[in-house]
Protein backbone atom coordinates (compact mmCIF):
# COMPACT_ATOMS: atom_id res chain seq x y z
CA UNK A 635 0.00 0.00 0.00
CA UNK A 636 3.06 2.20 0.45
CA UNK A 637 3.04 2.88 -3.30
CA UNK A 638 -0.42 4.53 -3.00
CA UNK A 639 -0.78 5.93 0.54
CA UNK A 640 1.96 8.02 2.19
CA UNK A 641 2.49 5.72 5.18
CA UNK A 642 5.41 7.78 6.46
CA UNK A 643 3.14 10.75 6.99
CA UNK A 644 0.02 8.75 7.89
CA UNK A 645 1.04 5.45 9.58
CA UNK A 646 -2.17 3.48 8.92
CA UNK A 647 -0.05 0.32 8.82
CA UNK A 648 1.13 0.86 12.43
CA UNK A 649 -2.04 1.00 14.55
CA UNK A 650 -0.08 0.24 17.73
CA UNK A 651 2.23 3.25 17.34
CA UNK A 652 2.08 6.53 19.25
CA UNK A 653 2.03 8.37 15.89
CA UNK A 654 -1.14 6.51 14.89
CA UNK A 655 -2.83 7.36 18.19
CA UNK A 656 -1.89 11.02 17.72
CA UNK A 657 -3.24 11.05 14.17
CA UNK A 658 -6.56 9.51 15.22
CA UNK A 659 -6.85 12.01 18.08
CA UNK A 660 -6.20 14.95 15.74
CA UNK A 661 -8.82 13.68 13.25
CA UNK A 662 -11.37 13.24 16.04
CA UNK A 663 -10.67 16.74 17.34
CA UNK A 664 -11.07 18.24 13.84
CA UNK A 665 -14.35 16.36 13.34
CA UNK A 666 -15.63 17.75 16.64
CA UNK A 667 -14.57 21.35 15.99
CA UNK A 668 -14.92 21.68 12.20
CA UNK A 669 -17.28 18.85 11.26
CA UNK A 670 -14.57 17.40 9.03
CA UNK A 671 -10.97 16.33 8.86
CA UNK A 672 -8.71 16.70 5.89
CA UNK A 673 -5.39 14.89 5.34
CA UNK A 674 -3.42 16.54 2.51
CA UNK A 675 -0.96 14.29 0.70
CA UNK A 676 -2.75 11.15 1.88
CA UNK A 677 -2.09 9.64 -1.53
CA UNK A 678 1.50 9.83 -2.70
CA UNK A 679 2.35 12.44 -5.35
CA UNK A 680 1.03 11.44 -8.77
CA UNK A 681 -1.30 8.69 -7.51
CA UNK A 682 -4.46 10.83 -7.55
CA UNK A 683 -3.82 12.01 -11.11
CA UNK A 684 -2.93 8.45 -12.20
CA UNK A 685 -6.26 7.25 -10.77
CA UNK A 686 -8.15 10.07 -12.56
CA UNK A 687 -6.35 9.26 -15.81
CA UNK A 688 -7.09 5.54 -15.46
CA UNK A 689 -10.79 6.31 -14.95
CA UNK A 690 -11.02 8.74 -17.87
CA UNK A 691 -11.75 6.39 -20.81
CA UNK A 692 -14.66 4.73 -19.01
CA UNK A 693 -15.79 8.12 -17.69
CA UNK A 694 -15.96 9.45 -21.24
CA UNK A 695 -17.92 6.51 -22.64
CA UNK A 696 -19.69 4.52 -19.90
CA UNK A 697 -20.39 6.83 -16.94
CA UNK A 698 -23.92 7.51 -15.78
CA UNK A 699 -24.92 11.13 -16.29
CA UNK A 700 -27.09 12.01 -13.35
CA UNK A 701 -29.11 15.19 -13.82
CA UNK A 702 -31.93 15.96 -11.48
CA UNK A 703 -33.79 18.60 -9.57
CA UNK A 704 -33.99 18.04 -5.83
CA UNK A 705 -34.25 19.90 -2.55
CA UNK A 706 -31.79 19.68 0.36
CA UNK A 707 -33.77 16.76 1.83
CA UNK A 708 -34.14 14.69 -1.36
CA UNK A 709 -37.82 14.42 -0.40
CA UNK A 710 -41.02 15.80 -1.93
CA UNK A 711 -42.67 16.49 1.41
CA UNK A 712 -41.15 17.13 4.83
CA UNK A 713 -43.17 17.06 8.08
CA UNK A 714 -43.54 20.48 9.70
CA UNK A 715 -43.16 22.54 6.54
CA UNK A 716 -45.31 23.38 3.54
CA UNK A 717 -44.17 22.34 0.07
CA UNK A 718 -43.77 25.98 -0.99
CA UNK A 719 -41.55 27.04 1.96
CA UNK A 720 -38.25 28.49 0.63
CA UNK A 721 -36.34 25.71 2.46
CA UNK A 722 -38.00 23.29 0.00
CA UNK A 723 -36.60 25.13 -3.00
CA UNK A 724 -35.44 22.80 -5.74
CA UNK A 725 -31.91 23.02 -7.14
CA UNK A 726 -30.22 21.20 -9.99
CA UNK A 727 -27.44 18.63 -9.72
CA UNK A 728 -25.48 17.25 -12.65
CA UNK A 729 -22.55 14.85 -12.48
CA UNK A 730 -21.16 11.68 -14.03
CA UNK A 731 -20.59 8.52 -12.04
CA UNK A 732 -18.45 5.45 -12.51
CA UNK A 733 -19.16 2.52 -10.19
CA UNK A 734 -16.68 0.12 -8.61
CA UNK A 735 -17.40 -2.54 -11.25
CA UNK A 736 -16.10 -0.06 -13.86
CA UNK A 737 -12.91 0.70 -11.90
CA UNK A 738 -11.08 -2.63 -11.96
CA UNK A 739 -7.33 -2.09 -11.51
CA UNK A 740 -7.77 1.51 -10.31
CA UNK A 741 -5.78 2.41 -7.15
CA UNK A 742 -8.98 3.66 -5.48
CA UNK A 743 -10.16 0.04 -5.32
CA UNK A 744 -6.89 -1.09 -3.70
CA UNK A 745 -7.25 1.67 -1.11
CA UNK A 746 -10.90 0.75 -0.43
CA UNK A 747 -10.14 -2.93 0.05
CA UNK A 748 -7.12 -2.41 2.28
CA UNK A 749 -8.40 -3.42 5.74
CA UNK A 750 -6.27 -0.88 7.69
CA UNK A 751 -7.99 1.96 5.79
CA UNK A 752 -11.44 0.90 7.05
CA UNK A 753 -9.98 0.35 10.54
CA UNK A 754 -8.51 3.87 10.54
CA UNK A 755 -11.79 5.43 9.39
CA UNK A 756 -13.66 3.51 12.10
CA UNK A 757 -11.25 4.78 14.76
CA UNK A 758 -11.59 8.41 13.65
CA UNK A 759 -15.38 8.17 13.45
CA UNK A 760 -15.62 6.52 16.87
CA UNK A 761 -17.06 3.28 15.43
CA UNK A 762 -16.09 -0.17 16.63
CA UNK A 763 -15.69 -1.51 13.09
CA UNK A 764 -16.62 -0.51 9.56
CA UNK A 765 -17.39 -3.05 6.85
CA UNK A 766 -16.99 -2.88 3.10
CA UNK A 767 -20.27 -2.88 1.22
CA UNK A 768 -21.51 -6.05 -0.41
CA UNK A 769 -22.41 -4.03 -3.50
CA UNK A 770 -20.26 -4.27 -6.60
CA UNK A 771 -21.43 -0.85 -7.81
CA UNK A 772 -21.90 1.36 -4.77
CA UNK A 773 -18.87 0.55 -2.61
CA UNK A 774 -16.59 2.98 -4.49
CA UNK A 775 -17.74 5.63 -6.94
CA UNK A 776 -15.69 8.04 -9.00
CA UNK A 777 -17.62 11.18 -9.84
CA UNK A 778 -16.72 13.70 -12.53
CA UNK A 779 -18.17 17.20 -12.54
CA UNK A 780 -17.74 19.23 -15.72
CA UNK A 781 -17.86 22.88 -16.74
CA UNK A 782 -21.09 24.39 -15.43
CA UNK A 783 -22.07 21.32 -13.38
CA UNK A 784 -22.19 20.79 -9.63
CA UNK A 785 -23.56 18.67 -6.84
CA UNK A 786 -26.11 21.05 -5.38
CA UNK A 787 -27.16 21.82 -1.80
CA UNK A 788 -28.14 18.81 0.32
CA UNK A 789 -27.98 17.13 3.70
CA UNK A 790 -26.30 13.73 3.52
CA UNK A 791 -28.38 10.68 4.31
CA UNK A 792 -25.43 8.91 5.92
CA UNK A 793 -23.56 10.31 8.92
CA UNK A 794 -20.20 10.69 7.15
CA UNK A 795 -18.94 11.14 3.58
CA UNK A 796 -15.42 9.88 2.85
CA UNK A 797 -13.71 11.20 -0.28
CA UNK A 798 -10.35 11.65 -1.99
CA UNK A 799 -10.15 14.31 -4.70
CA UNK A 800 -8.35 12.85 -7.74
CA UNK A 801 -8.29 15.89 -10.02
CA UNK A 802 -9.15 19.54 -9.35
CA UNK A 803 -10.97 21.78 -11.81
CA UNK A 804 -9.37 25.04 -12.92
CA UNK A 805 -11.99 27.06 -11.07
CA UNK A 806 -15.04 26.30 -8.94
CA UNK A 807 -15.36 22.85 -7.39
CA UNK A 808 -15.04 24.02 -3.77
CA UNK A 809 -16.97 22.20 -1.07
CA UNK A 810 -19.26 24.86 0.40
CA UNK A 811 -20.94 24.15 3.74
CA UNK A 812 -22.76 25.62 6.71
CA UNK A 813 -21.75 23.71 9.81
CA UNK A 814 -24.43 22.35 12.17
CA UNK A 815 -27.26 24.35 10.68
CA UNK A 816 -29.83 21.95 12.11
CA UNK A 817 -29.93 19.47 14.96
CA UNK A 818 -32.01 16.48 15.99
CA UNK A 819 -34.52 18.75 17.73
CA UNK A 820 -34.32 21.90 15.61
CA UNK A 821 -34.92 21.64 11.86
CA UNK A 822 -34.14 25.37 11.41
CA UNK A 823 -36.12 25.67 8.17
CA UNK A 824 -35.56 29.43 8.00
CA UNK A 825 -31.83 28.82 8.33
CA UNK A 826 -31.98 26.36 5.42
CA UNK A 827 -33.81 28.98 3.36
CA UNK A 828 -31.12 31.57 4.19
CA UNK A 829 -28.32 29.23 3.07
CA UNK A 830 -30.14 28.51 -0.20
CA UNK A 831 -30.58 32.24 -0.76
CA UNK A 832 -26.84 32.78 -0.21
CA UNK A 833 -27.60 34.88 2.87
CA UNK A 834 -25.85 32.97 5.65
CA UNK A 835 -22.53 34.65 6.59
CA UNK A 836 -21.38 31.47 8.37
CA UNK A 837 -21.21 29.55 5.09
CA UNK A 838 -17.62 28.48 4.39
CA UNK A 839 -15.70 26.93 1.52
CA UNK A 840 -12.97 24.31 1.42
CA UNK A 841 -10.85 23.85 -1.68
CA UNK A 842 -9.80 20.21 -1.50
CA UNK A 843 -6.38 19.26 -2.86
CA UNK A 844 -5.90 16.26 -5.12
CA UNK A 845 -4.73 13.29 -3.05
CA UNK A 846 -6.21 14.59 0.24
CA UNK A 847 -8.46 12.35 2.31
CA UNK A 848 -11.56 14.19 3.47
CA UNK A 849 -14.06 12.91 6.02
CA UNK A 850 -17.09 15.12 6.38
CA UNK A 851 -20.06 14.93 8.74
CA UNK A 852 -22.81 16.12 6.42
CA UNK A 853 -25.97 14.98 8.09
CA UNK A 854 -26.78 18.32 9.77
CA UNK A 855 -24.43 20.46 7.69
CA UNK A 856 -25.93 21.44 4.32
CA UNK A 857 -23.28 21.46 1.61
CA UNK A 858 -22.76 21.63 -2.12
CA UNK A 859 -20.00 21.49 -4.70
CA UNK A 860 -19.67 24.97 -6.26
CA UNK A 861 -20.21 24.71 -10.04
CA UNK A 862 -17.06 23.76 -11.91
CA UNK A 863 -15.58 26.19 -14.44
CA UNK A 864 -13.18 25.43 -17.26
CA UNK A 865 -12.14 22.49 -19.40
CA UNK A 866 -10.71 20.27 -16.62
CA UNK A 867 -13.19 17.96 -14.87
CA UNK A 868 -13.32 17.82 -11.09
CA UNK A 869 -12.89 14.12 -10.30
CA UNK A 870 -13.46 12.65 -6.85
CA UNK A 871 -13.53 9.16 -5.34
CA UNK A 872 -16.26 8.42 -2.79
CA UNK A 873 -15.88 5.45 -0.40
CA UNK A 874 -18.80 3.78 1.40
CA UNK A 875 -18.49 1.64 4.53
CA UNK A 876 -21.18 0.52 6.94
CA UNK A 877 -21.31 -0.48 10.58
CA UNK A 878 -22.73 -3.89 9.65
CA UNK A 879 -21.55 -6.40 7.07
CA UNK A 880 -23.41 -7.30 3.90
CA UNK A 881 -25.04 -3.93 3.10
CA UNK A 882 -26.00 -3.55 -0.56
CA UNK A 883 -28.46 -1.55 -2.60
CA UNK A 884 -31.52 -3.21 -4.08
CA UNK A 885 -31.83 -3.50 -7.86
CA UNK A 886 -34.26 -0.54 -7.76
CA UNK A 887 -31.83 1.60 -5.77
CA UNK A 888 -28.95 0.79 -8.13
CA UNK A 889 -31.17 1.65 -11.07
CA UNK A 890 -32.10 4.99 -9.47
CA UNK A 891 -28.54 5.98 -8.55
CA UNK A 892 -26.68 4.56 -11.54
CA UNK A 893 -29.14 3.91 -14.35
CA UNK A 894 -28.38 0.17 -14.35
CA UNK A 895 -28.29 -2.70 -11.90
CA UNK A 896 -26.17 -5.77 -11.16
CA UNK A 897 -27.99 -6.78 -7.94
Ligand SMILES: O=C(O)CCC(=O)C(=O)O
Nearest residue numbers: 790795797809859870872
Ligand atom coordinates in the same frame (compact mmCIF):
# COMPACT_ATOMS: atom_id res chain seq x y z
O1 LIG B 1 -17.81 15.90 -4.01
C1 LIG B 1 -17.70 16.30 -2.85
O2 LIG B 1 -16.73 16.96 -2.45
C2 LIG B 1 -18.81 16.07 -1.85
C3 LIG B 1 -19.61 14.84 -2.13
C4 LIG B 1 -20.87 14.77 -1.31
O3 LIG B 1 -21.28 15.71 -0.71
C5 LIG B 1 -21.65 13.53 -1.27
O4 LIG B 1 -21.30 12.57 -1.97
O5 LIG B 1 -22.64 13.48 -0.54
Ligand SMILES: [Fe+2]
Nearest residue numbers: 789790795852
Ligand atom coordinates in the same frame (compact mmCIF):
# COMPACT_ATOMS: atom_id res chain seq x y z
FE1 LIG C 1 -22.94 15.17 0.56
